[in-house]
Structure formats: C-alpha cells, structure tokens
Amino acid sequence: MTYRFTVNPDVCIGCRTCELACAFAHAVAGKPGVSRIYPLDGGFKELWVPVVCLQCEEAACVKSCLVDALKRNPETGAIELNQEKCVRCMACIAACPFGCSLLDRQHNQVVKCDLCGGDPVCAHFCPTKALQYKPIEAGKVKVSA
Amino acid sequence: MVRLTINGKLVQAAEGEMLLSVIRREKIDIPALCHHEAVEPYGACRLCMVEITRPEWDGWANFVTSCLYPVEENLIVSTHSPKVIELRKTIVDLFLACHPNTPEIIQLAADYGVTHTSYEEVPEPDDCILCGLCTRICETMGFKAISAVGRGHGKEIAPPLGEAPPDCVGCLACAQNCPTHFIKFSDRNGVRRIWEKDFELMACSRCGRKTITREFAESLSAGRDIPMEYFEICDDCHRMETSRTMGRIANWSREVQP
Numbered sequence: 001m002t003y004r005f006t007v008n009p010d011v012c013i014g015c016r017t018c019e020l021a022c023a024f025a026h027a028v029a030g031k032p033g034v035s036r037i038y039p040l041d042g043g044f045k046e047l048w049v050p051v052v053c054l055q056c057e058e059a060a061c062v063k064s065c066l067v068d069a070l071k072r073n074p075e076t077g078a079i080e081l082n083q084e085k086c087v088r089c090m091a092c093i094a095a096c097p098f099g100c101s102l103l104d105r106q107h108n109q110v111v112k113c114d115l116c117g118g119d120p121v122c123a124h125f126c127p128t129k130a131l132q133y134k135p136i137e138a139g140k141v142k143v144s145a
Numbered sequence: 146m147v148r149l150t151i152n153g154k155l156v157q158a159a160e161g162e163m164l165l166s167v168i169r170r171e172k173i174d175i176p177a178l179c180h181h182e183a184v185e186p187y188g189a190c191r192l193c194m195v196e197i198t199r200p201e202w203d204g205w206a207n208f209v210t211s212c213l214y215p216v217e218e219n220l221i222v223s224t225h226s227p228k229v230i231e232l233r234k235t236i237v238d239l240f241l242a243c244h245p246n247t248p249e250i251i252q253l254a255a256d257y258g259v260t261h262t263s264y265e266e267v268p269e270p271d272d273c274i275l276c277g278l279c280t281r282i283c284e285t286m287g288f289k290a291i292s293a294v295g296r297g298h299g300k301e302i303a304p305p306l307g308e309a310p311p312d313c314v315g316c317l318a319c320a321q322n323c324p325t326h327f328i329k330f331s332d333r334n335g336v337r338r339i340w341e342k343d344f345e346l347m348a349c350s351r352c353g354r355k356t357i358t359r360e361f362a363e364s365l366s367a368g369r370d371i372p373m374e375y376f377e378i379c380d381d382c383h384r385m386e387t388s389r390t391m392g393r394i395a396n397w398s399r400e401v402q403p
Contacts, residue, residue, distance in 0.1 A: 009395040038384055042392030049388040049395070063369045066286040067183040084182040087282050089316040091365055094357040097375045099383025108321075 003076075004136050005115060005123070007050055012130035014039055014048035018122035025121040026111070034104040036113040037122055037131075050131060052122075053100035053113035055079050061112070064095035070112075078115040086110055149220040164211035165193050168224055175224050176233070176253060177212060178324040179276030184285050186212040189276040190324075191236050192253075196223040208232060230257070238262055240274065247272045249325045272327035275300055279319035279328060287368070288312050291319065291340065302328075304340050315344035315358035349379035356380070 019035040026033035037052040055078050062070045062079060069085035070092060072078070081092075092101040092110060101112045113120075115133075123133040147158050151171055158167045163186055168175060178190040188210040197214070198206040198221045208229070211222075223229060237254045242264035244250045254260070279302060280292050290313035294303045304310030315337050320328040330339035335355050337344040346355035347362055362376035378386065 007391075009391055010398065038388075040385060040388035042385070042388035042390075044392045044396060047392050047395060049391045051384045051387045051391075060371050060375060063371055064365050067282075069183065082182070087181070087183050087286070087318040088321040089286070089318040089361075090357065091316065091361065093380050094362065094376050095365060095371050096380065097383060098387045099378075099380035099385075100387075102380065 002135055003118070003133055005052075005055070005120060006132045006134065007052060007054075008130045008132070009047065009049040010130075011128045012039065012048040012050055013128055014041065015127065017125045017127065018050055018131055021121045021125040025116060028107060034102055034106075034111050036100070036102065036111060050122075051098065051100065052131075053079070053096075054098065055113075055115070060095040060097055061092035061101050064091040066091065073114075073117075076115050076118040078118075079112070080114045081110060081112055083109060147216045147218050149216055149218065149222065151222045152224055158216040160216075162216050164195065164197075164209075164214045164216060164222060167216060168193075168195070168211055168222070173224050175211070176256075178249075178253075178274060179278050180212050181278055181282065181322060184278070184281040187277055187281060188213040189278075190274065192233060194229060194232055194236070196226050196229045197221065233257060234259060239264060243267050244270055244272060244274060244325070246270055247274075247325050250274070272325045273302060274325055274327075275302070276324060277302075278322055278324065282318050282322055286316070286318060288314060288316075288364075290314075304342075309342035310340050313340055313342055314360040314364050315339055315342070316361045347376060349382055350377050351382040351385075352379060354379045354381070 016039050018037045019039060022035040022037045023032040037050055039048050039050045041047060042049050059079055067085055067087050069082045070079055073080050088110060090103065093103055101110060104111045120133050123131045147160055148155060149158065151168060152173065156167060156171055165177060165180060175193055177193040179187055180193065191210055193211045194208050195211045196206050197209055199219060234257045237257050238259050240250050241254045241259060241262040245266050277293060283290055290310040291302055291304050293300055295301060317330060320330050320339060330337065335346045335348065337346055337358055344358040344360055347357055347359050348355050356379050357376055365371055366373045
C-alpha cells in the first residue's frame with residue numbers, strides 16, 4: 001500500500017459534495033446509489049466531519065463475517081465486500097464500531113467504502129482537500145494536525 | 146491457467162474453478178437456484194446444465210451441471226444449444242409440477258415458454274424446492290441449526306425434532322438467501338420469530354432502533370472476539386459518535402493551534 005486516504009475535518013466546509021460524488025460513483029442501473037460517506041456535524045458549530053470507512057487494520061467487520069465475504073485488497077489496502085459471497089446476515093453492519101458498513105435498503109444488500117478500487121472519487125471532488133488520497137513517502141509518514 | 150471455449154469464445158479460467166463461475170464471469174445468463182458463492186456447490190436444482198464436448202470426442206456430447214464441473218483444458222461448452230434448452234425446459238416443467246404456485250418458478254418456466262406443466266401436479270404443493278441452500282449456508286456460518294429431514298416425498302427442511310432449533314441465532318441468512326422465499330420470519334415488537342423460535346432484538350441504547358438478535362451478537366462476540374458494546378449501538382448512532390469524537394479532536398487542535 002503506497003497511498004493513504006486521509007480525512008481532515010479541520011478544513012471540511014460541509015458542502016456534501018463527497019456524498020453526491022459517492023452516490024453517483026456507486027450508481028446502480030443509472031440511479032444514484034447509497035453514499036458510503038456521511039458528512040456529519042457531530043453536534044458542533046461550524047465543524048463538519050466526513051464519516052467514512054477508515055479501513056481498520058484489525059477490522060470488526062472482517063472478524064464478524066462468517067463466510068469470508070470481506071477481504072482486504074492488498075493493492076489498495078481497502079476492505080472489499082464480495083457481493084456474490086455475502087449472505088446478508090448484516091453482522092458487519094452491527095459490528096462496525098464506526099457505523100461505516102451500510103445497508104442499501106433498496107437493493108437489500110450491504111455496501112461499504114472500497115476506495116473506488118484505488119481512486120476514490122470523493123477525494124477528486126472535495127473542494128477544500130479535506131479528503132485526500134495521497135502517496136506515503138517511505139519513512140515520512142506525517143500526521144497532519 | 147486453463148483455456149476453454151464457451152459458446153464459441155475462447156476464455157481463460159483458474160485451475161479447479163467451476164464452470165458456472167466462469168460462465169457467470171463471461172456475463173452469460175443461465176439460471177441456477179441452489180448456487181451461492183459462499184458455500185460448496187451442490188447441484189440440487191439442475192438448472193445450470195450445459196452441454197460439453199471435446200475435439201477428440203468425435204461429435205459426442207455430455208450434459209453436466211456447470212456448478213459442479215471443474216474447468217478442463219480444451220473443453221467446448223455450449224450454454225444455450227437447442228439440446229440444453231430442451232433439457233432445461235424439461236427441468237422447469239418438472240419444477241412447475243411440484244411448485245405450481247411459486248412466483249419464482251412460474252417466472253422461470255415462463256422464460257422457457259412453459260406455462261402449464263405437462264406432468265401431474267402434486268396434491269399439496271409448497272414453495273420449498275429442497276435445494277438445501279439454507280442448510281448449507283447455516284452450516285458454513287457454523288450454526289448448523291436446520292437440516293433436511295425425512296426422505297422421498299416426506300423430505301423437508303426443518304429444525305431437529307421439529308422443535309425450536311437450539312443452535313439458531315436468528316441471523317436470517319437462510320431466509321435472505323432462499324431462492325423461492327419459502328422461509329418466513331417476522332420482526333414484531335422487538336421480537337424476531339423464525340423457525341418457531343422467538344429472539345430478543347437488541348435495541349440501540351441511544352435511539353432504540355432494533356437491528357440484531359442478542360443471540361447472534363453474543364455468538365459473534367464470543368466466537369470472533371468482538372466486544373459486546375459494539376453491538377449495543379446501531380450503525381446510525383455509531384456514525385454520530387464517530388463524528389462527535391473526531392469533531393472533539395479537531396476542535397481541540399484548533400484551540401491548541403489557533
């Protein structure tokens with residue numbers, strides 16, 4: 001994994017463009033799908049937090065899946081859901097402590113962020129770069145304030 | 146890598162892969178009711194039958210269930226040859242004789258031009274096609290709460306001894322994947338009822354929304370090492386909580402570095 005998806009609530013303006021971009025990127029049969037990203041205000045004023053799956057190292061969703069439908073893609077580092085294998089027991093939805101495994105009620109299936117297969121659309125559309133997908137330089141992993 | 150021909154197109158497949166997976170990957174639509182990627186293939190419904198032949202077979206062909214047939218080098222597969230269509234028509238005809246009132250079967254039969262069965266209809270039809278998908282999924286998930294009981298005409302899917310299954314946790318995987326929606330359940334007043342067993346649905350400690358049964362949460366918590374408190378809040382409230390925590394951190398960093 002040479003790229004990392006970063007979320008910086010400090011510069012998020014709550015325009016919800018990411019939500020729109022996500023819904024259109026995951027459109028089903030020409031209709032907008034369920035957004036995997038939720039910009040919420042967390043009860044604060046003038047502060048927005050885009051809540052999205054952070055692809056946990058030791059993920060509760062992967063642990064909870066009894067049929068191994070959730071697997072990490074070694075190329076992108078994203079935990080991807082194999083829809084063919086999913087038995088829709090909804091265990092991952094209940095298990096995720098961040099609430100980022102979602103139920104698509106219209107199609108009765110589980111959806112989660114897969115980093116768009118290595119090119120997250122939301123990061124392209126974020127006007128303030130609160131969402132970024134940037135390369136990690138070896139030995140220079142810096143946590144932004 | 147194995148190379149084979151499907152409907153005249155040369156395709157590649159991995160060693161040991163089943164024909165049906167390759168056919169589906171090639172976006173060729175053939176029916177299959179008992180197939181699911183999460184479980185071992187079973188070959189119960191027979192609908193995924195295809196015609197296979199090889200160059201050295203001198204024009205002879207064989208019919209196999211593609212879900213159970215591993216790919217072979219130089220295999221020639223036809224999924225919609227007149228003989229396969231005729232065979233599939235017979236299978237849906239038989240299905241229609243056993244399940245004349247099942248919407249999924251009626252639709253499938255109509256797709257193959259069968260509106261009335263040419264066999265005698267069974268006296269008391271139900272919607273269960275005995276494909277065993279529910280029992281296989283239950284077994285794969287490690288619960289083994291239901292199984293096929295009896296044989297011949299008396300065969301049915303049921304919990305042991307016909308009583309409320311002690312190993313069932315109410316995850317609904319059987320009902321969600323039943324190809325004919327035969328398995329019924331209800332969620333009423335915080336109680337889920339399936340296989341004649343009642344389960345308590347855990348209410349979210351914030352908003353009260355009920356999502357998962359206590360038995361399922363407890364079995365996941367114990368078997369998969371997931372803290373029980375993860376299950377006490379619903380996914381909506383979990384997202385709210387995440388935004389609150391991350392917001393607090395962002396607020397704090399603003400105060401420290403104005």
